[in-house]
Amino acid sequence: MTADGPATERIRRHQWLASVGSAVxxxxxxxxxxxxxFVVAVAVIGPLVAPDSPTALLTFPFxxxxxxxxxxxxxxxxxxxxxxxxxxxxxxxxxVAATVLxxxxxxxxxxxxxxxxxxxxxxxxxxxxxxxxxxxxxxxLLLLSILGPRLWLIVLAVGLTHAPAVARVLRSxxxxxxxxxxxxxxxxxxxxxxxxxxREILPSLSTPLMVxxxxxxxxxxxxxxxxxxxxxxxxxxxxxxxxxINENRAGLALNPWxxxxxxxxxxxxxxxxxxxxxxxGRAALGVDRRPGEAALMDDLDPA
Amino acid sequence: MxxxxxxxxxxxxxxxxxxxxxxDLEIRSGxxxxxxxxxxxxxxxxxxxxxxxxxxxxxxxxVALALLGHTRRGLSVSTGEVRLDGMDLLRLRPAGxxxxxxxxxxxxxxxxxxxxNPALRIGYQLQEALRVHGRTGQDRNPQSRILEVLREVSLAxxxxxxxxxxxxxxxxxxxxxxxxxxxxxxxxxIVLDEPTTGLDVSTQRHILDTIRxxxxxxxVAAVYVSxxxxxxxxxxxxxxxxxxxxxxxxxxxxxLLHRPLHPYTRGLLASVPGPxxxxxxxxxxxxxxxxxxxxxGCAFAPRCGLALDPCxxxxxxxxxLAGRTVRCLRAPEADSAAGxxxxxxxxxxxxxxxPPAPPVLSVRGLSFNYGPVPVLSGIxxxxxxxxxxxxxxxxxxxxxxLARCIVGLHRSWTGEMTLQGAPLAPSARHRPVxxxxxxxxxxxxxxxxxxxxxxxxxxxxEPLQRLLGVPRGEHTExxxxxxxxxxxxxxxxxxxxxxxxxxxxQRVAIARALAAEPALLVCDEVTSALDVSVxxxxxxxxxxxxxxxxxxxxxxxxxxxxxxxxxxxxxVLRHGQxxxxxxxEQVLAGTGSSYTAQLMADxxxxxx
Numbered sequence: 021m022t023a024d025g026p027a028t029e030r031i032r033r034h035q036w037l038a039s040v041g042s043a044v045x046x047x048x049x050x051x052x053x054x055x056x057x058f059v060v061a062v063a064v065i066g067p068l069v070a071p072d073s074p075t076a077l078l079t080f081p082f083x084x085x086x087x088x089x090x091x092x093x094x095x096x097x098x099x100x101x102x103x104x105x106x107x108x109x110x111x112x113x114x115x116v117a118a119t120v121l122x123x124x125x126x127x128x129x130x131x132x133x134x135x136x137x138x139x140x141x142x143x144x145x146x147x148x149x150x151x152x153x154x155x156x157x158x159x160x161l162l163l164l165s166i167l168g169p170r171l172w173l174i175v176l177a178v179g180l181t182h183a184p185a186v187a188r189v190l191r192s193x194x195x196x197x198x199x200x201x202x203x204x205x206x207x208x209x210x211x212x213x214x215x216x217x218x219r220e221i222l223p224s225l226s227t228p229l230m231v232x233x234x235x236x237x238x239x240x241x242x243x244x245x246x247x248x249x250x251x252x253x254x255x256x257x258x259x260x261x262x263x264x265i266n267e268n269r270a271g272l273a274l275n276p277w278x279x280x281x282x283x284x285x286x287x288x289x290x291x292x293x294x295x296x297x298x299x300x301g302r303a304a305l306g307v308d309r310r311p312g313e314a315a316l317m318d319d320l321d322p323a
Numbered sequence: 324m325x326x327x328x329x330x331x332x333x334x335x336x337x338x339x340x341x342x343x344x345x346x347d348l349e350i351r352s353g354x355x356x357x358x359x360x361x362x363x364x365x366x367x368x369x370x371x372x373x374x375x376x377x378x379x380x381x382x383x384x385x386v387a388l389a390l391l392g393h394t395r396r397g398l399s400v401s402t403g404e405v406r407l408d409g410m411d412l413l414r415l416r417p418a419g420x421x422x423x424x425x426x427x428x429x430x431x432x433x434x435x436x437x438x439x440n441p442a443l444r445i446g447y448q449l450q451e452a453l454r455v456h457g458r459t460g461q462d463r464n465p466q467s468r469i470l471e472v473l474r475e476v477s478l479a480x481x482x483x484x485x486x487x488x489x490x491x492x493x494x495x496x497x498x499x500x501x502x503x504x505x506x507x508x509x510x511x512x513i514v515l516d517e518p519t520t521g522l523d524v525s526t527q528r529h530i531l532d533t534i535r536x537x538x539x540x541x542x543v544a545a546v547y548v549s550x551x552x553x554x555x556x557x558x559x560x561x562x563x564x565x566x567x568x569x570x571x572x573x574x575x576x577x578x579l580l581h582r583p584l585h586p587y588t589r590g591l592l593a594s595v596p597g598p599x600x601x602x603x604x605x606x607x608x609x610x611x612x613x614x615x616x617x618x619x620g621c622a623f624a625p626r627c628g629l630a631l632d633p634c635x636x637x638x639x640x641x642x643x644l645a646g647r648t649v650r651c652l653r654a655p656e657a658d659s660a661a662g663x664x665x666x667x668x669x670x671x672x673x674x675x676x677x678p679p680a681p682p683v684l685s686v687r688g689l690s691f692n693y694g695p696v697p698v699l700s701g702i703x704x705x706x707x708x709x710x711x712x713x714x715x716x717x718x719x720x721x722x723x724x725l726a727r728c729i730v731g732l733h734r735s736w737t738g739e740m741t742l743q744g745a746p747l748a749p750s751a752r753h754r755p756v757x758x759x760x761x762x763x764x765x766x767x768x769x770x771x772x773x774x775x776x777x778x779x780x781x782x783x784x785e786p787l788q789r790l791l792g793v794p795r796g797e798h799t800e801x802x803x804x805x806x807x808x809x810x811x812x813x814x815x816x817x818x819x820x821x822x823x824x825x826x827x828x829q830r831v832a833i834a835r836a837l838a839a840e841p842a843l844l845v846c847d848e849v850t851s852a853l854d855v856s857v858x859x860x861x862x863x864x865x866x867x868x869x870x871x872x873x874x875x876x877x878x879x880x881x882x883x884x885x886x887x888x889x890x891x892x893x894x895v896l897r898h899g900q901x902x903x904x905x906x907x908e909q910v911l912a913g914t915g916s917s918y919t920a921q922l923m924a925d926x927x928x929x930x931x
Binding site for chain 1: 732751754762763766772774775776777785786789839
């Protein structure tokens with residue numbers, strides 16, 4: 021317990037690493053990591069191994085799977101396998117970017133509201149309430165239909181619609197921490213509010229931040245894919261899983277793979293990230309800790 | 324107190340039979356883990372109170388819960404029996420246990436505000452206690468039975484009280500309700516787990532009186548679990564002292580407290596502060612080993628000044644000696660030496676005459692309101708150079724608010740405050756860095772005052788960088804020297820707070836305050852979260868450091884017994900006003916104000 025090598029030292033400093041580490045050792049976490057990892061691998065390695073060009077017209081529309089085209093052809097006669105392999109990385113990238121943006125903005129708003137209290141709290145949280153009043157997808161569609169479907173705008177719109185929910189969660193987590201005496205000590209050492217929030221409070225919020233990031237990533241993927249399905253995504257010739265579902269649903273009876281495979285990949289990815297997030301959250305909170313261990317800890321640390 | 328070997332059949336005819344007999348109880352963590360408590364044997368007669376004394380981690384609560392046939396999650400009873408009127412509770416099935424609990428064994432928890440259901444009315448909760456065991460009485464009105472129970476615990480038994488919710492009662496009233504629930508079914512045994520911790524001294528005094536009279540009146544056997552020897556000595560006829568999962572010394576309270584034989588008992592007694600004596604407190608250095616790290620020998624040997632090689636080789640067997648049982652190889656010698664091991668009364672050197680130098684801190688007419696409610700009004704206070712002023716008061720007296728106004732955590736107070744002659748801005752935000760450095764604060768709870776994500780080295784270096792502007796290269800060296808001041812070695816530099824014990828954490832907090840080289844140290848209830856042996860170490864450390872560094876100190880405490888051990892001056896607060904102020908001995912003598920006199924009378928004292 022007291023003997024610390026440099027390795028454990030690093031893990032203690034970054035406690036989220038420890039939580040992720042123990043999470044992937046649970047069945048739930050391993051399964052989540054496996055599913056999400058598989059889909060990420062398809063999206064990342066896919067473009068390198070795709071057999072054909074994703075945009076070339078190679079065969080009949082909705083051609084059945086064959087030796088040359090293992091997943092058949094889409095509504096224009098393009099190779100579905102190549103389009104699937106090419107069509108994931110941008111979706112993933114945009115989902116991650118929107119998540120980072122949303123969690124960062126939400127965390128900044130939530131932590132400031134809780135720590136500064138008073139007027140800032142009111143201003144920030146009422147703004148949050150207003151944004152929350154719009155359904156997330158509708159809000160994103162509204163922005164896109166006004167300003168036009170640009171990729172950066174999609175990221176911005178999805179990210180901003182995440183921020184309010186993140187802000188609420190982190191506000192309540194911060195309320196608890198900002199009342200602790202070590203925050204008062206920091207104030208008495210003349211630290212500025214911004215420094216107190218980043219140096220003293222933020223490190224203690226790694227658990228809610230991790231869980232929120234995982235949860236929002238899942239939502240980002242769903243919303244991004246949904247927007248692509250509705251036609252707000254990459255412009256037509258380039259492949260995208262969400263777009264493919266929409267384009268090819270007319271030929272569902274002729275070549276189901278053109279719809280099923282992209283849909284399946286999106287489903288596996290969201291299930292995977294969800295399971296992994298859940299496992300990390302449980303590990304960080306100690307839900308799955310062995311009972312013997314838990315009782316001993318109580319005994320040692322009554323406070 | 325009987326040993327396990329003393330068989331029930333050998334009991335003398337004229338003594339009443341034991342209500343509760345515990346024999347050779349051992350509780351392990353998991354089924355094969357290290358023992359948490361072992362070799363626990365004791366017995367209690369009807370009407371008697373047994374005090375089970377130990378510091379946190381000694382296993383006293385684990386034993387207390389086992390008396391109700393309960394073990395915490397992850398613990399299991401491996402051997403032993405708990406006999407209540409001859410029936411072994413540990414052999415009962417869950418349904419049988421439910422019959423017994425509440426009816427024949429009842430439990431009073433430490434924190435009544437957490438134990439009472441906040442969503443149910445008091446009357447309903449009391450009625451439930453009776454109804455579950457069918458004790459509402461067929462021939463009597465249940466309401467009148469409840470009112471009778473309430474009268475027994477000296478609560479105004481009005482129907483109005485029954486309609487209230489727990490949060491509408493004071494802490495003392497809540498604890499009385501919990502007592503009423505425990506006594507409602509006329510149990511044979513009642514287990515009290517530190518029921519007066521967190522209550523003010525006068526409330527504590529009343530609760531203790533109630534417990535004593537109820538146990539005698541209804542011939543209830545009671546086990547009173549506490550870390551506070553003074554409280555136990557007021558109530559218990561027999562005392563069992565636990566250390567690291569074993570009973571190290573047990574016997575009649577008068578014998579044990581007057582002539583302790585086990586070195587741990589002696590250390591514990593020397594650590595207990597007394598309201599009537601000043602002088603140094605002798606703490607016990609080191610800390611209690613956790614389960615699994617207790618070694619093959621006597622668990623106290625690493626902290627014991629008398630330990631010999633045989634002590635470290637095997638656990639000493641309990642031996643009957645001078646009227647008590649004691650687990651110590653060196654007890655016979657201690658018995659023949661026969662000295663009363665109480666520390667010599669040597670008061671803190673009183674400041675000679677009126678302080679000639681101007682005060683370090685001077686407060687005039689300080690008032691503070693929370694909304695319309697006055698919390699502090701018209702406080703005048705001077706802290707002389709190198710002097711220590713104790714601010715004492717019950718909860719709600721405004722003493723912590725006073726500390727927060729002084730350090731600058733509240734900004735809307737009125738009045739005047741000067742530090743070394745210069746006026747102080749109300750809020751820390753408006754005080755320049757050199758002024759912030761001059762006043763340092765140590766907080767009550769070392770579990771929340773250290774950032775859990777920073778190492779001890781980083782924590783102590785913070786004031787060096789922010790308040791003193793020491794170049795980064797010199798940090799480590801200066802941090803180590805400050806840590807040595809509080810008796811922590813450089814090995815602690817890279818540890819995190821959760822790797823430290825409560826006492827070590829508080830020493831780190833003190834080191835952080837000292838690192839800023841302040842003129843005034845404000846200590847807000849710094850020992851109330853600590854065990855008594857650790858409290859003594861921390862108090863001595865504060866006193867020695869303040870003397871060495873010529874610090875002025877403001878010592879906020881609810882514990883009157885500590886005052887004369889640390890302070891030359893005392894200020895008594897009540898409802899936000901100063902009742903009395905002056906030299907500590909004079910104030911505590913209780914001649915100046917009836918309030919102080921009452922407080923002093925209510926402080927539990929070691930009876931020996």
